[in-house]
Amino acid sequence: MERALQLRAATPEDVDWIHEVRHRVYAQELGQHDPVPEGRLRDGLDGENVYLVVARGEERIGCVSITPPWVGRYGLEKYLTREELPLLAEEGLFEVRLLTVEPHRRNTMAALLLMYAALRWIAARGGRRVVAMGRTQLLAMYTAAGLQPTGHTVRCGAVTFEVLTGTVKDLTRATLDRYGPTVRRMGSDVDWHLDAAFAPRPDGCEHGGASFTAIGADFRDLDRRHQIVAADVLDAWFPPAPGVRALLAEDLAWISRTSPPTGAEGLLAEISTARSLPEETLAVGAGSSDLIFRAFGRWLTPRSRVLLIDPGYGEYAHVTEDVIGCRVNRFRLRREDGWRIDPDRLAACTRAGTYDLVVVVNPNNPTGRHLPAAELRRVIAATPGSTRWWIDEAYMGYVDMAESLAEVATADPRVVVCSSLSKMYALSGVRAAFLVAEPDTTAHLRRWTPPWAVSLPAQMAAVAALRDPDYYAGCWDRTHTLRRRLAADLAGADVSAVIDESVANHLTVTLPRYGPSAAQLIHECRRRDVYLRDLSPLSPGYEGRCVRIAVRDTDENARIVAAYADSLDALRPPDRRPWTAPWRGSDAGGGR
Numbered sequence: 001m002e003r004a005l006q007l008r009a010a011t012p013e014d015v016d017w018i019h020e021v022r023h024r025v026y027a028q029e030l031g032q033h034d035p036v037p038e039g040r041l042r043d044g045l046d047g048e049n050v051y052l053v054v055a056r057g058e059e060r061i062g063c064v065s066i067t068p069p070w071v072g073r074y075g076l077e078k079y080l081t082r083e084e085l086p087l088l089a090e091e092g093l094f095e096v097r098l099l100t101v102e103p104h105r106r107n108t109m110a111a112l113l114l115m116y117a118a119l120r121w122i123a124a125r126g127g128r129r130v131v132a133m134g135r136t137q138l139l140a141m142y143t144a145a146g147l148q149p150t151g152h153t154v155r156c157g158a159v160t161f162e163v164l165t166g167t168v169k170d171l172t173r174a175t176l177d178r179y180g181p182t183v184r185r186m187g188s189d190v191d192w193h194l195d196a197a198f199a200p201r202p203d204g205c206e207h208g209g210a211s212f213t214a215i216g217a218d219f220r221d222l223d224r225r226h227q228i229v230a231a232d233v234l235d236a237w238f239p240p241a242p243g244v245r246a247l248l249a250e251d252l253a254w255i256s257r258t259s260p261p262t263g264a265e266g267l268l269a270e271i272s273t274a275r276s277l278p279e280e281t282l283a284v285g286a287g288s289s290d291l292i293f294r295a296f297g298r299w300l301t302p303r304s305r306v307l308l309i310d311p312g313y314g315e316y317a318h319v320t321e322d323v324i325g326c327r328v329n330r331f332r333l334r335r336e337d338g339w340r341i342d343p344d345r346l347a348a349c350t351r352a353g354t355y356d357l358v359v360v361v362n363p364n365n366p367t368g369r370h371l372p373a374a375e376l377r378r379v380i381a382a383t384p385g386s387t388r389w390w391i392d393e394a395y396m397g398y399v400d401m402a403e404s405l406a407e408v409a410t411a412d413p414r415v416v417v418c419s420s421l422s423k424m425y426a427l428s429g430v431r432a433a434f435l436v437a438e439p440d441t442t443a444h445l446r447r448w449t450p451p452w453a454v455s456l457p458a459q460m461a462a463v464a465a466l467r468d469p470d471y472y473a474g475c476w477d478r479t480h481t482l483r484r485r486l487a488a489d490l491a492g493a494d495v496s497a498v499i500d501e502s503v504a505n506h507l508t509v510t511l512p513r514y515g516p517s518a519a520q521l522i523h524e525c526r527r528r529d530v531y532l533r534d535l536s537p538l539s540p541g542y543e544g545r546c547v548r549i550a551v552r553d554t555d556e557n558a559r560i561v562a563a564y565a566d567s568l569d570a571l572r573p574p575d576r577r578p579w580t581a582p583w584r585g586s587d588a589g590g591g592r
Contacts, residue, residue, distance in 0.1 A: 005110075005186075007117050008193035010051035010063065016040070017060045018051060018100075025100050031158035043098070045075055052117050052194070054110050062101035064114040066121060069093055070543045076131060076163065079154035087131055087150060087165055091332050092540035094127045113186055115145070116175055117194060123168050124196035124519065126311075126540040130168060133161040146174030169322075172200065195519035206314060207289075209233040211531035229559050231550040232522075232533040234365065234395075234506055236426035237482070238475040238553075241468040244427075244461045260456035263446070267459045271434050274466040275401075280439040281410040283446055286454050287431040288394060288420040291445075292319055295416070295435070296357075298448055299388065300324050304356040307331055307349065309341065311366055311539035313392065316359045329355075335541060339367035339500075343375040353384035361392040363399055366535050366548045368502015373403045380408075380415060391417045395504040397424040398476050409436040416441065423505070425465040425472060430458040479505050479551055486549070486557045493565035508535065509564075511545040516571040518547045524567030530560055 010018065023041035026032040033041060043049065048071040053063045067074050074088055074095045082089045096118050101110045122130060134142040136153065139162050143149070147164035154161050176183060183199075192198050209232030215224045239245065248255065261267075264284045272279040285291040292315060300306065302325040308316055310330035320326040331349055333339045341364070350358055363370040380389050391405050396419070409415040417436040422428040432454055435442070454462075465472070487507050491499045498510040511518060518534040525532055533548040549560060 004056070004189055004191045005061070005113065006055050006191040006193060007113060008053055008055070009195075010053045014051070014053050014060060014063070015046075018053075018063050021060075021063070021100055021102065022098065025103075026098075029103075032156050034157075043075070045071065045073070050121070052114060052121065054113055054117075060102075061105045061108070062110040062114055063098070064096065064100070064118050065098040066118055067095040067097065068125065068127075068543070069540055074131070076133065076154075079156070080152060080163070085150065085152055085163065087129075090129065091330075092126065092128055094122045094125075094130050094540075096122075096130050096132045109182060109186060112175075112179055112182065113190065116172075116183060116186075119168055119172050119175070120196045120198065120200075121194055123172070123200065123537065124194075125536050125544040126538055126542060127168050128540075129165060130171065131163065131165045134164050136160045136162050144174075144178065146171040195517045195523070206537060209531055209533055210526075214526070214529070214531065227529050229530045229552060229556045229563075231552055231556070231560055232531040232548075233428075234423050234504075234550050235428045236423060236475070236505070237479070237551055237556070238426055240426045240461060241465055241471040243468050244464040247460050247464045248457060255456055255460070258456055260452055260454065260459050262451045263449075264454045264459050267432070267454065267462050268434075270463045270466050274469070275404075275406060275436075277406060277436055278410060278439075281436050281442055282434055283437070283442045283449065284432070284434045284454055285449070286433075286458065287422055288392065288418050288433040289315055290431070290453065291418055291433055291435050292316070293323070294448060295390075295445055296320065296324060298445065300326050300357060302326060305329070305354060307355045307358045309333065309360060309364060311339070311364075311535065311541060312359070313361050313365050314538055316361075320357075320359075332541065333364075333367060333369075338369070339364070340369045341371045343371065343379050347379045347382050350379065350383045350387060353386045355387050357388050357390060358383075359390045359392070361394070363395045363503050365395065365504070366506070366508065366533075366538065368500070368504050368506060368508065370399050370403070370503045373405060376405065377408060380412075383414070385414060387414060389415050391415065392420075393417055394420040394423050397472065398479065398504040406436040409438070411438060413438045413441065421462050421465065424476070425462070426475075427458070427461050427465060430455065430461050432458040432462040482554065482557060483507060483551045485554075486551060486560065489557070489561040490549075490564060493561055494568050497568075505551045506548055507551070509547045509549065510542075511547070513543070513545070515545070516568070517544050518542070519544070520571055521547060521564075521567055524570050525563045528559075528563040528566060530563035532560075532564075 019040040019042055023039050027035045027041055045067055050066045051063050054061045069092050075097050076088060076095060099111060099114055132147060142164055147166045150163045150165055152163040154163065187198050211228055211230035211232050214228050267284055268279050268282050271282055285294065296319050304326045306320045306326045306328045308328060308330050310332050321328050331346060333341065362376065393404055396404050405415060406417045409417040420433040483501055487499045487501050490509060496512045496515065500508045511521065518536050522532050522534050535542045535546040535548050536544045
């Protein structure tokens with residue numbers, strides 16, 4: 001019986017074959033390069049490129065190269081400068097190159113599998129656009145696959161290439177539209193060894209974490225929850241206030257069968273009292289996602305221009321790009337700036353009034369950085385009235401509620417503040433949130449709010465939670481203590497990783513450049529029933545090596561640290577050497 005195709009990241013054992021097959025194809029067959037006596041064609045980016053290989057048993061069939069943006073240079077720059085091709089200066093651009101298949105295997109699915117695998121690998125690292133060189137005589141094939149010519153051609157030896165580009169989403173969609181049955185068959189027939197999911201989710205967005213899949217969405221084995229550490233979602237580690245639990249436990253039969261107040265009138269009144277906000281400036285929803293979908297769906301169209309912070313909460317990109325189809329730009333946060341929002345740079349991006357909507361999550365999720373209210377107010381004040389600002393304050397309690405812009409939102413028609421009650425008040429399961437805006441805005445949204453939008457348990461729990469601020473203030477303070485201890489313990493488990501604390505209920509771990517990927521670490525931790533969050537799909541700025549960890553209680557934090565340390569040990573090279581670049585030294589010489 002013939003063995004299944006295997007798709008994997010190149011191993012050190014694959015390197016000599018990659019150099020040899022490149023020489024046979026690009027030097028001897030195509031005349032793109034002069035043959036060399038050793039019969040091996042090396043590339044100047046070999047030490048930085050990622051190579052994917054398709055093989056069957058011991059037979060290597062084909063390979064493709066990916067140059068990630070964090071390398072800092074592209075193979076195309078041997079032919080075109082960034083001034084000639086400004087696309088090369090775009091942040092987050094991935095280059096796909098050197099797609100090579102053994103001649104006797106070119107009538108198989110190998111090339112399609114390699115291209116599809118490259119797209120999945122790039123998507124798993126937050127990539128949104130690719131650039132590639134394709135032989136001019138095969139241009140029709142490339143355009144059918146979704147690539148578009150940039151208007152540039154380059155010549156290398158006897159071969160002329162078109163410079164092509166496309167978005168990852170468009171290319172993936174075109175591949176699935178044209179080769180859907182083949183791709184689906186590959187999903188069951190191919191031995192997939194990449195640290196990227198074979199197929200995207202149906203809606204293209206990762207909502208929350210994966211820990212509930214380990215418990216079971218059919219709720220048949222809820223005892224499983226006691227074995228799982230759910231540190232991949234930012235649910236509170238502490239229980240709701242005693243008054244919340246007592247109220248919900250008083251008469252569950254009545255709560256379950258009784259319709260709630262139609263417009264959540266009691267909840268609106270309680271928010272108004274607790275936050276000193278006029279009731280007519282408030283609108284409620286079944287969690288912040290309910291409010292995001294409802295508000296953005298009324299305000300935005302495919303013609304709207306939106307600015308998102310990157311990295312940022314993925315739901316905003318999903319709604320604006322995938323659901324509505326807006327024209328979205330990103331304000332890139334920088335690792336070298338500590339992931340902090342530079343208010344002057346943000347003001348420079350927004351003061352011209354180019355955008356219909358600017359979204360700021362403050363404190364930011366996932367970076368955990370907070371932009372002081374005074375700085376944010378200054379940036380907003382400098383923008384014209386045509387730009388609306390959506391300020392997501394889901395984690396503001398961990399900083400200081402005095403930093404909220406809710407009061408500004410009651411009077412400034414440009415500003416809307418969204419505040420989830422889920423994370424700060426330990427109410428993720430019942431789903432409750434509110435937004436603050438000037439009265440005309442909230443009145444419009446209330447007209448588009450269905451009756452009974454917030455369930456009776458959610459209304460009752462939220463009211464009781466808002467009546468016990470002292471309990472939650474104590475929990476938020478305790479969270480900071482737990483987070484600092486967790487950060488110290490993680491740092492002690494492995495000195496090669498960088499631990500970044502946030503101001504909220506999570507922290508991030510950045511793995512060493514040539515160590516395991518975030519996806520590999522998360523896979524190993526899940527084998528130990530500890531669930532962490534891979535941040536890679538949110539932004540190419542994370543380089544596929546950043547993990548977010550939610551703060552849990554003392555015992556669960558200890559399990560996180562143990563699983564983290566054990567997983568790194570399992571992933572470490574057998575000889576225990578430090579992680580280094582895979583193709584350094586003699587294999588990295590030469591250039592094309």
